[in-house]
Amino acid sequence: xxxxxxxxxxxxxxxxxxxxxxxxxxxxxxxxxxxxxxxxxxxxxxxxxxxxxxxxxxxxxxxxxxxxxxxxxxxxxxxxxxxxxxxxxxxxxxxxxxxxxxxxxxxxxxxxxxxxxxxxxxxxxxxxxxxxxxxxxxxxxxxxxxxxxxxxxxxxxxxxxxxxxxxxxxxxxxxxxxxxxxxxxxxxxxxxxxxxxxxxxxxxxxxxxxxxxxxxxxxxxxxxxxxxxxxxxxxxxxxxxxxxxxxxxxxxxxxxxxxxxxxxxxxxxxxxxxxxxxxxxxxxxxxxxxxxxxxxxxxx
Amino acid sequence: xxxxxxxxxxxxxxxxxxxxxxxxxxxxxxxxxxxxxxxxxxxxxxxxxxxxxxxxxxxxxxxxxxxxxxxxxxxxxxxxxxxxxxxxxxxxxxxxxxxxxxxxxxxxxxxxxxxxxxxxxxxxxxxxxxxxxxxxxxxxxxxxxxxxxxxxxxxxxxxxxxxxxxxxxxxxxxxxxxxxxxxxxxxxxxxxxxxxxxxxxxxxxxxxxxxxxxxxxxxxxxxxxxxxxxxxxxxxxxxxxxxxxxxxxxxxxxxxxxxxxxxxxxxxxxxxxxxxxxxxxxxxxxxxxxxxxxxxxxxxxxxxxxxxxxxxxxxxxxxxxxxxxxxx
Numbered sequence: 001x002x003x004x005x006x007x008x009x010x011x012x013x014x015x016x017x018x019x020x021x022x023x024x025x026x027x028x029x030x031x032x033x034x035x036x037x038x039x040x041x042x043x044x045x046x047x048x049x050x051x052x053x054x055x056x057x058x059x060x061x062x063x064x065x066x067x068x069x070x071x072x073x074x075x076x077x078x079x080x081x082x083x084x085x086x087x088x089x090x091x092x093x094x095x096x097x098x099x100x101x102x103x104x105x106x107x108x109x110x111x112x113x114x115x116x117x118x119x120x121x122x123x124x125x126x127x128x129x130x131x132x133x134x135x136x137x138x139x140x141x142x143x144x145x146x147x148x149x150x151x152x153x154x155x156x157x158x159x160x161x162x163x164x165x166x167x168x169x170x171x172x173x174x175x176x177x178x179x180x181x182x183x184x185x186x187x188x189x190x191x192x193x194x195x196x197x198x199x200x201x202x203x204x205x206x207x208x209x210x211x212x213x214x215x216x217x218x219x220x221x222x223x224x225x226x227x228x229x230x231x232x233x234x235x236x237x238x239x240x241x242x243x244x245x246x247x248x249x250x251x252x253x254x255x256x257x258x259x260x261x262x263x264x265x266x267x268x269x270x271x272x273x274x275x276x277x278x279x280x281x282x283x284x285x286x287x288x289x290x291x292x293x294x295x296x297x298x299x300x
Numbered sequence: 301x302x303x304x305x306x307x308x309x310x311x312x313x314x315x316x317x318x319x320x321x322x323x324x325x326x327x328x329x330x331x332x333x334x335x336x337x338x339x340x341x342x343x344x345x346x347x348x349x350x351x352x353x354x355x356x357x358x359x360x361x362x363x364x365x366x367x368x369x370x371x372x373x374x375x376x377x378x379x380x381x382x383x384x385x386x387x388x389x390x391x392x393x394x395x396x397x398x399x400x401x402x403x404x405x406x407x408x409x410x411x412x413x414x415x416x417x418x419x420x421x422x423x424x425x426x427x428x429x430x431x432x433x434x435x436x437x438x439x440x441x442x443x444x445x446x447x448x449x450x451x452x453x454x455x456x457x458x459x460x461x462x463x464x465x466x467x468x469x470x471x472x473x474x475x476x477x478x479x480x481x482x483x484x485x486x487x488x489x490x491x492x493x494x495x496x497x498x499x500x501x502x503x504x505x506x507x508x509x510x511x512x513x514x515x516x517x518x519x520x521x522x523x524x525x526x527x528x529x530x531x532x533x534x535x536x537x538x539x540x541x542x543x544x545x546x547x548x549x550x551x552x553x554x555x556x557x558x559x560x561x562x563x564x565x566x567x568x569x570x571x572x573x574x575x576x577x578x579x580x581x582x583x584x585x586x587x588x589x590x591x592x593x594x595x596x597x598x599x600x601x602x603x604x605x606x607x608x609x610x611x612x613x614x615x616x617x618x619x620x621x622x623x624x625x626x627x628x
Contacts, residue, residue: 130458132429141616149503149566149592155385156563158570159584165526166557166574166582175552179576 002068008047012039017046033064033078035108042104052098052105054083054112061090061116063097063109087117384564389625393533402533406540410495414472414544421545423449423473424466429456432482437507439477441589445558445571446545447522449475459603467492473545474603477502487593490603491541496611497603498541500567500593507589515573515585521554522547523571529562534612535628538567538595557584565626567593595628 011017020039021028027039035053036043045051049068054061063081070077081097083090091110098106170179333349336342368375380386395402406412413419423446425439431454443449454462459476466474471492478486484505490497508514525546530539542560559570571588598612612627619627 130456145594146503148564149594152564152566153568153592155383156561156568158559158561158568161528161561162526162557162559162570162572162574162584163582165528165559166576166584167580169524170576170579170582178552179579 002049002071004047004049008041008044011046012041012044019046033066035105035112043108050101050105052101052109054094054109054116056116056120059120061113063094065097083113090117384624387624389622391532391626394531395533395536402536406536409537409540410491410493411540411544414548415540417548419472421446421448421473421547422471423475423545424471425449425451425475425477426454426462427476427484428478429454431477431479434482434505434507435477435479435484438484438505438589438591441508442475442477444518445523445588447520447547463490463492463602476603484591486596488603489541491544492602494601496537496541497599497601497608498538498595499597499599501596503592503594505589505591508587511586511590513585515587518556518571518573518588519554521551521556522549523554523556523558524550524552526557526559526561528559530628532628534595534598535562537598538628542567556587562628565594565628567595567628569593 011020017039019029019031019034021030028037029039029044031045032055033045033051033053034043035045035051041047045053045066049066049071051066053064055064056062061083063083065079065081067077067079081093083093090113094109094113095106098109169175333342333346336345406415414421425443425446427435427439431439439451443451454476459474463474474488474490474492476488476490477484478488480486484502487500487502488497489500508517523546525543527539527543530536539560539562546558555574557572557574559568559572561568561570568590569592570586570590572584572586574582574584576582595612596614597610600609600611614627619625
């Protein structure tokens with residue numbers, strides 16, 4: 001005969017039970033027929049002659065009942081009852097099969113059955129939603145690709161490539177008129193004027209101090225005649241000695257500025273920055289004037 | 301005392317190899333440094349071997365240089381070192397700049413509407429489910445880089461349902477950034493009205509605050525686009541796909557440039573602000589995020605992972621076997 005008390009006495013607290021899992025706060029039971037999953041006197045399938053569980057197989061729920069008369073044949077000990085897919089009907093079935101059984105087991109069976117149906121419903125819903133596909137990464141491949149990427153980055157020389165491309169675009173004129181740098185077509189004209197103005201530049205050197213202030217208003221590129229006239233107007237704004245002297249100086253100053261622009265590259269950015277700042281101020285006045293723009297386009 | 305003994309031993313031994321090295325020919329033919337059992341001595345001998353090799357190499361170089369100078373003009377031209385780009389296996393789909401067929405194809409493909417100025421790009425940026433910190437920031441920064449871009453949270457919606465809604469609201473691009481372990485690692489770029497879908501692997505993402513010496517935030521001006529090294533037919537189509545993200549007429553006033561540079565099938569994205577110091581020099585300053593893309597697949601229609609028609613798929617065993625062969 002089964003001595004439940006004796007069995008529980010042994011496996012419950014004193015000696016070893018292979019299904020028991022101990023944690024800090026609680027003991028669990030790993031027996032697959034356990035109804036609550038805890039290791040208790042009333043939940044232990046080994047230590048109770050009258051026991052029942054609900055188990056689920058491939059979406060089908062079954063009620064398992066332990067028939068203690070067959071304790072000698074463990075393979076045939078559990079009786080299986082298929083429960084209906086209808087929730088209420090299944091509950092009635094449980095009640096009908098476990099009639100006259102202890103309240104605890106009936107209650108726990110129904111609870112377990114509810115939980116199982118809930119998770120089955122959730123599984124069915126999840127399948128319909130989008131599912132995340134996990135793609136395994138091979139570490140070797142990833143390392144190889146990372147290395148290749150690093151080497152490619154070094155070979156790419158990105159900054160140089162970008163700078164080159166931008167300069168080419170500037171040369172081809174995609175930026176139109178925003179940046180007024182002397183382009184190659186002007187360089188030849190510049191060189192000619194270089195030869196002409198070499199002698200004159202030496203004379204100009206003495207007057208440089210006076211010219212510094214005035215030079216701010218002169219454009220770096222070739223100044224056209226229309227600009228010259230405006231340039232003279234600008235000069236009239238400032239107090240100056242002789243207008244005639246200024247006219248001569250202005251024409252010589254053009255050439256000087258161009259030579260300065262072509263020779264001293266160290267200085268021109270500084271001047272150019274200043275000129276550009278001033279030009280930003282001046283441009284507002286010139287913007288209505290389309291002639292100089294068209295002239296520069298025709299020559300370039 | 302023990303160490304002193306060792307030192308004396310090694311110094312004594314150090315003398316021996318110095319004496320015997322000049323007569324290098326008299327070494328037994330099977331001598332190799334790895335056969336010496338004593339670690340210190342072995343190390344010493346190895347260093348000496350390396351020094352000898354280096355010396356010989358330097359001598360050879362000097363000799364060659366002298367010969368070059370001696371020949372002067374008659375010297376043979378300098379040998380060009382072999383690089384992977386030099387040795388690249390010629391791809392038969394490389395586009396010839398004058399190819400009429402390609403020009404015709406590009407005139408009538410899905411991007412012709414954009415390149416003829418009929419449509420303006422409007423980009424929808426979203427992520428995979430439940431994005432985490434870096435991905436969210438990356439999306440935001442991308443939205444500042446690409447003009448007319450909107451970031452929307454993906455709340456578990458299916459892409460197939462998002463796409464018709466986007467088309468209805470006049471979006472031209474759908475960009476989905478896939479995330480893995482809080483880091484963006486994939487990009488699906490879908491051109492909306494029936495356009496091609498490209499799936500990229502994203503790596504080395506640098507957000508704005510991780511960049512050294514960066515400039516201020518990008519302004520609202522449309523940047524210019526630079527596409528480098530897209531040489532084959534596939535590369536061309538990807539290049540057009542990426543270029544159509546940005547509006548056709550860039551604001552040169554903004555002086556911003558977005559670069560997609562293809563090197564060995566990796567597409568590097570950079571965002572810079574440039575300034576021309578004079579006609580020969582330009583300064584660039586990096587702002588904005590940077591990342592690398594590697595094409596994984598190109599699909600003909602909009603995103604459809606099950607029934608889509610794939611124009612190109614990365615097949616690692618075929619395509620990665622040769623180091624000199626590239627697809628883009």
